[in-house]
Amino acid sequence: MINRCIAITLFIALISTNLSRFFVYAEFVVNQKYIAAALCENRDKPEMHCNGKCYLMKKLKDAEEKEKKQEQANQKKGAQDIFVVTAPLTVSFFKVESKKQRFPVLTFCLPQVSVEIPHPPPAPQFS
Numbered sequence: 596m597i598n599r600c601i602a603i604t605l606f607i608a609l610i611s612t613n614l615s616r617f618f619v620y621a622e623f624v625v626n627q628k629y630i631a632a633a634l635c636e637n638r639d640k641p642e643m644h645c646n647g648k649c650y651l652m653k654k655l656k657d658a659e660e661k662e663k664k665q666e667q668a669n670q671k672k673g674a675q676d677i678f679v680v681t682a683p684l685t686v687s688f689f690k691v692e693s694k695k696q697r698f699p700v701l702t703f704c705l706p707q708v709s710v711e712i713p714h715p716p717p718a719p720q721f722s
Contacts, residue, residue: 612665615658623651 611618623630630647632638637645 612662615662616655619651619654619658623647623654 627647630650631645634650635645635647636649637643
């Protein structure tokens with residue numbers, strides 16, 4: 596259950612970087628009335644019928660710039676990860692013995708019991 600939650604969270608985190616435009620559009624649709632009334636640059640000019648689209652375009656431009664900066668940073672980081680191997684790579688396997696203390700095997704034996712039925716000694720004969 597925890598593994599699924601972690602996997603879903605990582606999947607969403609990976610996809611969210613590529614879906615930043617979607618999040619900007621979703622935010623705009625949800626808050627369009629507030630954006631048109633308070634944040635729009637053309638709210639004083641109702642004849643333009645902007646309804647906050649200027650704010651949306653500004654946010655999309657900012658998101659695109661952030662994506663470009665992130666991509667450039669990833670390319671720089673990727674360029675630093677390159678390394679050169681001059682010697683051949685050798686892999687060897689060693690047998691590793693565990694140092695656990697092994698206890699001797701104890702065997703349990705039942706006591707030896709005679710199966711014969713005991714009889715009383717023979718009666719003495721007097722002549």
